[in-house]
Amino acid sequence: MQMRRHFSRTVGQLSLAFSKRCSSTTPSNSNNGATSSSSPTPQIQIPWASKLPSPTPSDERYAQLGEALVRCTQALDTGAVAFEECFVARGQLESIVRSCGYDMSIYAFGGLRVLGILEVGGDVDFVGVSDVEANNEEAGAIILRLTREMRRLGLRANGLPKARVPIAKVQRVSRDSPGTPAHALSSTGVFQLNKPLDPEEEGKLSMRLRELGAEALEWNSARHSVSATFPSSSALVEALSTIRKQGSVEIPLRLPVDPKHGPELYRYPFDLCLTSTGLRNSALLGDALMQYPYARHLLLAVKRWGRACGIVHTLDGLLASYALTVMCVHFLSQLRVVPLVDTARLSEEPQLMPHQLKHRPLDGVGSPEDMTKFGYLFALFFEYYGAGGFDFDNKVICTTHRSVDKSTLQWDNKDGDAMRRPPYFHIGIKDPYGLDNIGRNVTSSGAAFIREAFSKLHQHLSARLDDKVVVDGVAVTMEASMPVPSWNTSVLGFLTEPPTPDRPALELLQNSRNTAGLSPEERSSLVARDKAVHALKNLEFQRRRESVDNFGKKTAQTRTNQHAASTVAHSMVSWLRKDGATQS
Numbered sequence: 208m209q210m211r212r213h214f215s216r217t218v219g220q221l222s223l224a225f226s227k228r229c230s231s232t233t234p235s236n237s238n239n240g241a242t243s244s245s246s247p248t249p250q251i252q253i254p255w256a257s258k259l260p261s262p263t264p265s266d267e268r269y270a271q272l273g274e275a276l277v278r279c280t281q282a283l284d285t286g287a288v289a290f291e292e293c294f295v296a297r298g299q300l301e302s303i304v305r306s307c308g309y310d311m312s313i314y315a316f317g318g319l320r321v322l323g324i325l326e327v328g329g330d331v332d333f334v335g336v337s338d339v340e341a342n343n344e345e346a347g348a349i350i351l352r353l354t355r356e357m358r359r360l361g362l363r364a365n366g367l368p369k370a371r372v373p374i375a376k377v378q379r380v381s382r383d384s385p386g387t388p389a390h391a392l393s394s395t396g397v398f399q400l401n402k403p404l405d406p407e408e409e410g411k412l413s414m415r416l417r418e419l420g421a422e423a424l425e426w427n428s429a430r431h432s433v434s435a436t437f438p439s440s441s442a443l444v445e446a447l448s449t450i451r452k453q454g455s456v457e458i459p460l461r462l463p464v465d466p467k468h469g470p471e472l473y474r475y476p477f478d479l480c481l482t483s484t485g486l487r488n489s490a491l492l493g494d495a496l497m498q499y500p501y502a503r504h505l506l507l508a509v510k511r512w513g514r515a516c517g518i519v520h521t522l523d524g525l526l527a528s529y530a531l532t533v534m535c536v537h538f539l540s541q542l543r544v545v546p547l548v549d550t551a552r553l554s555e556e557p558q559l560m561p562h563q564l565k566h567r568p569l570d571g572v573g574s575p576e577d578m579t580k581f582g583y584l585f586a587l588f589f590e591y592y593g594a595g596g597f598d599f600d601n602k603v604i605c606t607t608h609r610s611v612d613k614s615t616l617q618w619d620n621k622d623g624d625a626m627r628r629p630p631y632f633h634i635g636i637k638d639p640y641g642l643d644n645i646g647r648n649v650t651s652s653g654a655a656f657i658r659e660a661f662s663k664l665h666q667h668l669s670a671r672l673d674d675k676v677v678v679d680g681v682a683v684t685m686e687a688s689m690p691v692p693s694w695n696t697s698v699l700g701f702l703t704e705p706p707t708p709d710r711p712a713l714e715l716l717q718n719s720r721n722t723a724g725l726s727p728e729e730r731s732s733l734v735a736r737d738k739a740v741h742a743l744k745n746l747e748f749q750r751r752r753e754s755v756d757n758f759g760k761k762t763a764q765t766r767t768n769q770h771a772a773s774t775v776a777h778s779m780v781s782w783l784r785k786d787g788a789t790q791s
Contacts, residue, residue, distance in 0.1 A: 265575035273582030275694040287566040289385035299444040299472040306448035311335035320489040323567030331477040347373040361466040381473040390468035399460035440470030498545040524650030593661030603635035659708040
C-alpha cells in the first residue's frame, strides 16, 4: 500500500513558506491597520472607523449585553462528566480501529479541543493518526472497512469514502443522555457463533473472555451464544472488537446486550476521519481562544446565531461551522485581544499532542468592566463583518497574519476557467495549517446572503444600543411609552430567531465542472441530475441536524434536571443538619 510519507511535514513547509511571503509584503503588527486614536475600552484597537456608540469603562448598555451573553452561553456546556465520557468513547473507538489491524491513535478535535467543553447539541470529531498518513484513496478504503466493522458492533455508521476528506459519520444509538449514570447492561455483551462449539473450544473461548476481564459468562441452551459481563464498558468494547472467531468458527454477531443502553461510544453522534489537519488547526485555534476569558463565549454565541439564521449549510453554498471559529479568532486578533496564531507551531507533530483533555468550564459573569468589554466586542464582531470593517472582495480571513490579499494566494481569478485551481473565491477563509480555503464552497448568492445576515444583526444591535428599534430596515427611536426589552430577552431572540434575509436560489455547476461546449440539452440534464443529488444530500443533512438538535435538547434537559436534583439534595441536607442541631 502506497502512502504519502512526510505529508504533514510538507504541508507545514508550505504554510511556513506562505508566512515568509506574507511577512515580506505585510507591515509589522505594531503598524498594521489604523488604530482608533480614542479607543474607549483598554486593550481593544479598532482598525476601522467604527460607528457604534462608544462605551465608558463600565457602560451599562454593553455590560448588560455581555452579562446576558455569558448567561446564555454558559447553558451550552453539558458539564465535566459528559466531557470526560467523550474521551472514554475515544478509547473505545481506538480499540475498534486497532482490532482491524490499523496502528492508529485516536484523537478528539473540533469543539472538544477548541472550546474545552462538549457543546449542547454538538457532535464529537475523532481523527485516526498514524506515523504515515494515508492518501485519499487509501483513507477511503480504510473508512469503508471501519464502517462495516462498526455496523457489526451495532453502531449506525455511514462511510463517505469519496468525499474530499473521506469520513465516517456515526449517529447515536443509546437512549442514555451524556453525563448520566451508566446503565446496568452497558458492560454486558453477547457473542453469537455460526455453530455450537465442542467442549474443548467452548472452554478456550470462555478462557479468552475471562482473560479480557469477563466476570460472568452465560451460555444459551444450544451452546452457540454466550453473554459476558465485564467490569467496564471499555473492556466490553475491547472484547467485542477483538474476539472475531474461535478456532474455525466465526463469531459474526458481537453486540452489547442492549445497544440502546450501551457503552459511551454509543451515546454520542461522531465523525471519524484520517486527516490530521483538523487536529492541528483545533489545537492552534483553541490555544488562541484561551488568551481571552470570554473568547469561547463569543464563539458559542456566533455559532448558535449562525445555525439559527441559516448561514451554516455547506450543501447550499454557505459556510461550515468551523469557518465561524476561524472568523472569530481572526476578528479578535485584528483587535489585539488575542495574539495571531504562532506560525512556528505549524511544524509540530500531531502524535505529540495529548490524547486526554481536561474540561475547561466557561467563565461566569465578571466585573462591569469585563462585561462592558465583552458586550462591546460582540457588537464589534457584527460591525466588522456586516458593515464594511472587513473587505470580503479583496481580503482573506487569516489567523496567522493580520492582512492577506486574495491576490497573494491567487484566489482572485474572476475570469479564469472554472476548472482551474485555485479559482475565484467569493469568501476567502484560510486554514491556519495549510493553504486551503474553508469558504471554497460559498457561491456568489451564498456570499451575498452571508454578508446580509451579518448586516441585519449589526443593524439591530446598533439600533438597540441607541435605544432604537428596526422597522422595515429603518432604525426608529423608541417612544417613552414603548416597553424596552431586557437584554436577556433580546439576546435569546438574536441567537435563536435572528433577523434573516431571504435564502438565495440554489446555484449548481459553479466551480464544480467545466460546462463550456455543452449543448443546452446536456447542460439541462446535468442541472437536473445535480438537483436530484443535492435534494438527497440535503434530506440526509436535515435528518442528521434534527437528530443532533433533539440530542441537544435532551442533554440540556438532563443537565437541568441534574442541577435541580442537586439543589434539592443540598437543601434537604441543610434542613436535616438544622433539624438535628435544634433537637440537640
